Amino acid sequence: xxxxxxxxxxxxxxxxTIFLGRHFLxxxxxxxxxxxxxxxxxxxxxxxxxxxxNDSCLKCHSEVxxxxxxxxxxxxxxxxxxxxxxxxxxxxxxxxxxxxPTGNEIDKTCLNCHQxxxxxxxxxxxxxDKNEHYKMLEIRADHNCNQCHTVHYPKExxxxxxSLSRNLREAVxxxxx
Amino acid sequence: xxxxxFLNNKNITQDVIDLDRxxxxxxxxxxxxxxxxxVVVPMGAGDIFHELAEDHEKNLLAMNPDAKYVxxxxxxxxxxxxxxxxxxxxxxxxxxxxxRTWVERYVIDMLENVYVDSPNGGLxxxxxxxxxxxxxxxxxxxxxxxxxxxxxxxxxxxxxxxATFTTPDGFVIVDGTHCVGCGYCLQACPYGVRFINEKTxxxxxxxxxxxxxxxxxxxxxxxxxxxxxxxFGDANxxxxxxxxxxxxxxxxxxxxxxxxxxPALFYIxxxxxxx
Numbered sequence: 001x002x003x004x005x006x007x008x009x010x011x012x013x014x015x016x017t018i019f020l021g022r023h024f025l026x027x028x029x030x031x032x033x034x035x036x037x038x039x040x041x042x043x044x045x046x047x048x049x050x051x052x053x054n055d056s057c058l059k060c061h062s063e064v065x066x067x068x069x070x071x072x073x074x075x076x077x078x079x080x081x082x083x084x085x086x087x088x089x090x091x092x093x094x095x096x097x098x099x100x101p102t103g104n105e106i107d108k109t110c111l112n113c114h115q116x117x118x119x120x121x122x123x124x125x126x127x128x129d130k131n132e133h134y135k136m137l138e139i140r141a142d143h144n145c146n147q148c149h150t151v152h153y154p155k156e157x158x159x160x161x162x163s164l165s166r167n168l169r170e171a172v173x174x175x176x177x
Numbered sequence: 178x179x180x181x182x183f184l185n186n187k188n189i190t191q192d193v194i195d196l197d198r199x200x201x202x203x204x205x206x207x208x209x210x211x212x213x214x215x216v217v218v219p220m221g222a223g224d225i226f227h228e229l230a231e232d233h234e235k236n237l238l239a240m241n242p243d244a245k246y247v248x249x250x251x252x253x254x255x256x257x258x259x260x261x262x263x264x265x266x267x268x269x270x271x272x273x274x275x276x277r278t279w280v281e282r283y284v285i286d287m288l289e290n291v292y293v294d295s296p297n298g299g300l301x302x303x304x305x306x307x308x309x310x311x312x313x314x315x316x317x318x319x320x321x322x323x324x325x326x327x328x329x330x331x332x333x334x335x336x337x338x339x340a341t342f343t344t345p346d347g348f349v350i351v352d353g354t355h356c357v358g359c360g361y362c363l364q365a366c367p368y369g370v371r372f373i374n375e376k377t378x379x380x381x382x383x384x385x386x387x388x389x390x391x392x393x394x395x396x397x398x399x400x401x402x403x404x405x406x407x408x409f410g411d412a413n414x415x416x417x418x419x420x421x422x423x424x425x426x427x428x429x430x431x432x433x434x435x436x437x438x439x440p441a442l443f444y445i446x447x448x449x450x451x452x
Binding site: 027030033034035036037040041042043044045046047048049050051053073075076077079080083084111112113115117118119120121122125 | 237240253254255256257258259260263264267268282283284302303304305306307314317318319339340341342343344345350352354355384387388389391392394395397400401403404405
């Protein structure tokens with residue numbers, strides 16, 4: 001009799017240890033959806049974000065974003081050329097200045113997408129060889145792209161100049177008649 | 178060491194016989210109990226000790242288990258500017274030299290030689306022409322790569338600790354606090370998207386910016402793409418762009434279809450040379 005009680009006690013002890021071990025070693029949310037810790041889903045989802053969207057910029061910089069929306073660069077995200085929102089704003093307050101490319105950085109930024117003769121780019125995409133372009137239009141080599149092309153609305157000045165010269169031509173033609 | 182001595186002893190029978198009851202139980206308990214405790218007993222659903230706490234932060238959208246999120250990469254639109262890679266790196270604080278997403282440049286010459294390069298994962302863009310190709314170029318294009326979020330993901334099957342899993346809304350994510358960094362999933366992934374993060378020493382990979390999607394935003398790379406080469410959305414939502422593409426005559430392909438992983442990442446304009 002005694003040996004049966006003894007072995008039963010041992011079995012009970014083992015079972016108790018197993019349940020205690022499970023209780024303390026298994027994470028709380030384990031098994032809620034499957035063989036993993038379900039709490040991590042929300043932990044991951046709560047991770048802070050660094051990049052906003054153009055609407056975040058719109059709140060303060062409406063003129064620039066508005067300009068962007070009407071031009072050829074309407075599909076661009078502000079944070080591609082500038083820097084992530086998290087380096088600029090935290091808790092609704094400005095914490096740092098955005099990166100604003102100047103001088104040759106501007107050319108580099110433009111040509112990052114628009115450099116001609118890069119194998120792989122779709123042919124319909126507007127591409128330019130800077131030297132060729134400057135030579136054709138007789139522009140001094142030390143000029144930067146943004147001196148003609150407003151970066152946020154690349155064809156703005158070009159279109160204005162074209163319409164001005166068209167108007168002028170029409171005026172001259174009318175005068176001749 | 179003990180086991181070796183035990184095995185090397187030719188007189189095993191005698192050794193066992195020599196043990197008294199206490200000795201035998203001790204020997205028996207030594208390994209068996211310790212081993213069986215946490216392996217044999219299934220840990221999972223229905224644990225009586227669990228209290229299922231439900232608290233979502235207010236800014237999070239609820240998980241949508243009915244959604245079928247898909248990612249579509251349009252190769253014919255990609256210009257290889259690298260904006261996606263920069264956005265991804267900064268959004269997810271990816272260490273230098275490691276990539277959650279990267280862009281490959283494929284150049285195929287007239288003799289059907291295929292040249293593939295991806296300098297710094299495409300982070301700096303592709304501004305220089307390859308000079309090492311002698312023959313005339315027949316075809317060239319950029320292929321952005323990222324996690325396929327497979328429906329039947331090999332990386333999940335091999336994880337020994339349940340640190341990587343598919344969320345109820347279909348994202349494959351890695352629980353960094355649970356991962357032991359064994360690297361098994363790195364070998365299992367046929368697409369090579371996983372890496373051991375230098376900073377955390379745990380497995381890491383693209384999550385399709387799960388933390389942004391749950392806040393109602395697009396993944397960082399999709400938001401950054403200037404030409405719309407990267408598209409993301411819910412295929413079950415008939416009004417979404419991806420749903421319209423999936424139901425259009427466009428030819429959509431996946432990487433390594435024959436492996437049967439059922440990727441949720443689709444490509445438009447993928448040539449047969451792309452692997």
